[in-house]
Amino acid sequence: MDITSWFDINNTLVNIPIGGGYAMSWIEMVGTLFGLLCIWYASKEKNINYLFGLINVTLFAIIFYQIQLYGLLILQLFFFCANIYGWYAWTRPDAMDGEALQVRWLSKDKLVKTSIISAVAIVLLTIFIDPFFSALAALSVAVMNAFGSSITLGALDPDAFPFWDAAMTVLSIVAQILMTRKYVENWILWVVINIISVGVYAAQGVYAMSIEYVILLFIALNGTKEWMQTAKANKSEYKQQEPAL
Template sequence: MTFTAFFDINNTLVTIPLGSGYDMSWIEAIGTLFGLLCIWYASQEKTINYLFGLLNVSLFAILFYQIQLYGLLLLQVFFFVANVYGWYAWTRPNEHGETLEVRWMSPKKQTVTLVISIVAVALMTLYIDPIFVALTHLSLELLSVFGVVLPAPELEPDSYPFWDAAITILSIVAQILMTRKYVENWILWVAINLLSIGVYTAQGVYALSVEYLILLFIAIHGTREWVATAKQRKAPTGKELHV
């Protein structure tokens, strides 16, 4: 297999006996593996998770480009930037020479985050089709800057607008919270994975359902680990050692 053939979605690694059979390409398999490693190392509070995260979103951006899901391609750009920032935030010491510590959000931040998430999900649910059309056209314009000229695909109406909007918005929020080492990010990932399993099962995409089932168990593990870590890092007075 040549180096360029690795990135071809038609280069099948294995056919998974789920449903009528699912041909998993090399790029999807390796990208998925990097994604699982990213989430696992994040649950262990290991900064190397961001290296695997960058590899994961880069490969999936190439995958979405080939199957003409340009809105999702643009979302990978956000996750790429978030991974770069997270790597920086996790390793940059503050004025006291300390790095970020796992902790809970303050009640005020929890309320603000909840309100923003609810409003964003509601708005995206109402306007999800034009939003993804706009994202698709933006992706095409960005690609044209690099000399890649592609015809705009015909996008069908979203099958599950509310659930799709919820998964998209909550994924963005959870990723941001992870970069700041807030425990709540794992609670959101548990919810996201449960929603994803339901949506992909309903659509008959059983391979992705299995993948998100694995991610669900990792997210549950991450929740337990980070809750315990946050508890251990509180001072005897009940105040956090680092905010």
């Protein structure tokens, strides 16, 4: 079998008897597996999660290219860069004290700023989501055509759930950034994102994706619990190391 056929979404691994039936391809199955490994090892604060994350977003970028979801393809590029940065940030000594990043909570000031920026971004993206993703799709098609592709961008249907789609997009970006800096709040956001995703995919009849996000929800809940405990331990250790006045 030609190696390139393995990356074809029409190369079915298994037919899942959910809804009207769902043909899961090899690339989708492997990409999903690496995505689950990425989130699981991130919850355990293991650096290897970023290797799995890079494989996951690369495979899903190939999938989105084939099914012509160019906006999501561009989002995978962001996640690819974020995974590289996160791997670097988690393994290098911190510039302030020469030690590696530690799990901690956002300061009140940073939490307020992050919340305001996220809320404003969600509102704006909800209002302009169709032209925004149309522009992203056009940009990605232009870039790929510049490298020899011959893609014609068809008309895009209006977003079925503009607010929820905007919320998932913005919060996913914010959560990924917070994870690269080892802030506990990233897991709380992933819990929210996964709850929204389960509902949206179920409403759209994509039950396999809905089940996948149920699994991700439980991993995110476990990550929240473990990072909260780690942050508490790190804070106690820091207080013990503070010089007495």
